[in-house]
Amino acid sequence: MSTATVAAPSTGAAIGIDRLFLGLAIGATAILVALVLLDSQPLSAALILGGFGLGVAFLKAEFSYTASWRRFITRGEAGGLLGGLIVIAICALVVVPIAALKVDFGGAIAPLGPSLVVGAFVFGIGMQLGNGCGSGTLYTVGGGSGRMLFTLAFFIVGSVLGSLSLPRFLALGGIDPVLASDYLGPWGGLAATLASIALAAVLIIAVAKKRGANWRPSRNYIAGGIAIGLLCVAVFFAGGHPWSVTFGYTVWGAKIANALGYDFSNAAFWQWPGPKHALAESVLSDTSSLTDFGMVFGAMAAAAATKPFAATAWPPVKSLLAAVIGGLLMGWGARLGFGCNIGAFVGGVASGSLHGWVWFAACLPGCLIGIRLRPLFGLSRD
Numbered sequence: 001m002s003t004a005t006v007a008a009p010s011t012g013a014a015i016g017i018d019r020l021f022l023g024l025a026i027g028a029t030a031i032l033v034a035l036v037l038l039d040s041q042p043l044s045a046a047l048i049l050g051g052f053g054l055g056v057a058f059l060k061a062e063f064s065y066t067a068s069w070r071r072f073i074t075r076g077e078a079g080g081l082l083g084g085l086i087v088i089a090i091c092a093l094v095v096v097p098i099a100a101l102k103v104d105f106g107g108a109i110a111p112l113g114p115s116l117v118v119g120a121f122v123f124g125i126g127m128q129l130g131n132g133c134g135s136g137t138l139y140t141v142g143g144g145s146g147r148m149l150f151t152l153a154f155f156i157v158g159s160v161l162g163s164l165s166l167p168r169f170l171a172l173g174g175i176d177p178v179l180a181s182d183y184l185g186p187w188g189g190l191a192a193t194l195a196s197i198a199l200a201a202v203l204i205i206a207v208a209k210k211r212g213a214n215w216r217p218s219r220n221y222i223a224g225g226i227a228i229g230l231l232c233v234a235v236f237f238a239g240g241h242p243w244s245v246t247f248g249y250t251v252w253g254a255k256i257a258n259a260l261g262y263d264f265s266n267a268a269f270w271q272w273p274g275p276k277h278a279l280a281e282s283v284l285s286d287t288s289s290l291t292d293f294g295m296v297f298g299a300m301a302a303a304a305a306t307k308p309f310a311a312t313a314w315p316p317v318k319s320l321l322a323a324v325i326g327g328l329l330m331g332w333g334a335r336l337g338f339g340c341n342i343g344a345f346v347g348g349v350a351s352g353s354l355h356g357w358v359w360f361a362a363c364l365p366g367c368l369i370g371i372r373l374r375p376l377f378g379l380s381r382d
Contacts, residue, residue: 002185002197003135005146009089011130013061014160014164015304016306016307017304018303018305018307019304020304021144021300021303021304022080022300022301022305023262024300025142025277025297025298025300025301026297026301027306028040028282028297029048029049029052029278029294029297029298029301031046032284032290032294032297033049036042036048036284036290037286039284041241041284042143043238043239044238044285044287044290045237046234046237046238046285047235047238047239047287047290047291047294048290048291048293048294049071049294050231050234050235050243050291050294051077051235051290051291051292051293051294051295051297052292052294052295052297052298053226053227053233053234053294053298053299054135054231054235054243054291054295054298055138055139055140055142055294055295055296055297055298055300055302056136056298056299056300056301056302057142057224057227057228057231058136058139058228058299059139059142059298059299059302059303060224060230060302060312061220061221061222061223061224062220063083063224063225063228064080064129064132064136064358065080065084065125065127065133065341066128066130066132066133066136067080067083067293068080068081068083068084068221069127069314069364069367070128070268070269070367070371070381070382071382072204072207072208073364073367073368074371074375074381074382075193075211075213075382076210076211076212076213077156077206077208077213077214077215078204078205078213078214078215079161079205079214079215079216079217079218079220079221080209080213082201082202082204082205082216082217082221083198083217083218083221083222083224083225085197085201085204085225086089086217086221086222086225086226086229086345087232087346088229088345088346088349088350089195089229090225090226090230090232090233090352091229091232091233091242091346091347091350092190092193092194092197092227092349092350092352093190093194094233094236094237095233095236095242095347095350095352096186096190096350096351096371097186097187097189097190098188098236098350099181099351100181100185100186100187100189100221104241105241106240106241106242107179107241107242107347107350107352107353108241108242108244108338108339108343108344108347108348108350108351108353109177109179109348109350109351110177110338110339110348110353110355111175111176111177111355112174112175112177112178112358113169113170113172113173113175114169114172114173114174114338114373115166115169115170115174115336115338115352116336116338116354116355116358116362117337117362118169118333118337118362119169119284119332119334119335119336119337119338120332120333120344120358120359120360120362120363120366121337121362121363121365121366122329122332122333122336122366123329123330123333123334123337123340123341123363123366124217124335124363124364124365124366124367124368124369124370124375125326125329125333125367125369125370126158126325126326126327126329126330126332126333126366126370127201127289127322127323127326127330127341127363127366127367127370128326128367128369128370128371128373128374129322129325129326129329129370129373129374129377129379130148130151130155130322130323130325130326130327130329130330131148131151131323131326131379132148132151132326133330133340133341133342134155134245134246134249134330134334134339134340134341134342134343135245135340135341135342137151137152137155137258137293137294137327137330138152138245138292138295138296138299139295139298139299139300141296141299142295142296142297142298142299142303143299143300143303144300145316146177146309146315147314147315147319147320147323147342148323149182149280150323150327150381151323151324151327151330152323152327152332153177153248153327154324154326154327154328155246155249155326155327155328155329155330155331155334156249156250156252156256156327156331157253157327158327158329158330158331158332158333158334158335159246159249159250159253159331159332159334159335160250160253160254160257160331161328161331161335161338162168162250162331162332162333162334162335162336163245163250163269163270163275163304164267164269165332165335165336166269166336167268167269169336172279172290173183173203175253177353177354177355178355179192179352179353180192180349180352180353180354184366188189189352190352192226192251192352193349193350193352195323196357197349198322200357220343224340231352232346232350232370235291236276238287239287239291240287241287241341241347242346242347242350243291243342243343243345243346243347244287244291244319244341244342244343244347245288245292245333245338245340245343246288246331246334246335246339246340246342246343247278247286247288247341247343248283248286248288248291248292249292249334250275250277250287250330250331250335251275251278251283251286251288251289251364252283252289253331254275254382255279255280255283258279264279269335273280294308299341312335316374316378318377319377319379320379320380321375321377322377322378322379325369326370333366336343337359337362338355338358338359341363344356344359345359345360345363351363360364360373369373
């Protein structure tokens with residue numbers, strides 16, 4: 001009896017760590033860091049490590065924008081949304097004044113128009129079918145989800161398609177970016193941005209209370225929000241702009257298409273200076289790609305350190321179909337909407353740019369439609 005009692009914990013401990021995948025995650029991260037350091041790019045190394053930290057933080061805190069927005073819409077629960085606002089508030093404290101005062105830094109800004117609204121709305125549908133957003137797709141892939149590999153693959157395809165559609169949508173017109181610091185200065189812009197975040201929190205809590213739902217963030221969302229917010233600040237300093245996710249997907253897809261013989265020379269998006277440079281250079285020169293790689297490996301390390309990696313069964317075909325459709329919609333919507341819930345919403349609001357709140361307002365009704373479609377693919381509305 002006593003021998004069995006002693007032996008059981010030791011067996012569980014052996015199974016609890018997947019040393020192979022833990023070693024692969026750490027080794028791959030070390031190789032990437034070494035490559036950029038050999039190219040004398042210490043800030044690129046910092047971006048990889050920042051992404052690694054984000055992957056760990058998201059996975060350990062189970063910090064899901066997709067699930068928390070769904071719970072708010074279906075049940076009125078506000079804790080996840082408030083956790084997301086913690087991230088934005090921490091970022092804004094640094095991004096708004098630094099971007100206004102330092103020429104080497106910039107915020108996430110975008111015009112207001114049909115492209116933004118349509119992109120965010122479509123993204124909302126996709127994130128509920130794909131069961132993950134931009135950051136959620138990365139950390140769940142890193143955490144070993146086979147289903148999310150489908151979401152990521154078609155997210156990449158959709159991103160390239162979106163890059164081809166964006167110039168036509170921009171031609172429909174719109175309003176130039178509205179940035180708080182442009183009108184109120186760096187500190188007035190910061191005050192206005194923090195006030196908008198506080199007002200959003202008050203409104204979200206009021207909705208939760210009216211629906212009789214829990215509005216208090218869990219410890220995971222509070223701790224995760226603080227950790228993710230601080231890591232976003234670190235990424236901002238290393239990259240010179242707020243953390244973005246989906247531009248990296250667009251670059252990967254375009255490079256693959258290029259390798260397969262597709263010619264982007266007549267595509268307007270890929271003649272713009274930023275995309276043109278990213279397509280021509282190594283992915284290790286793209287800040288979004290660096291944090292994306294780091295995030296995947298960070299989540300992989302965190303998952304492998306606590307359980308056998310990728311041990312869950314494959315989902316049904318209908319669920320995989322939802323992942324495919326969701327990925328396509330998110331990719332297309334992210335390019336039209338100037339990013340995902342990270343690059344457009346978190347980065348936009350944290351920069352004091354009005355487009356961040358417009359993106360959020362357009363994404364929520366898209367999420368509602370996506371939630372209503374979920375049962376068609378065998379997915380729960382909750």
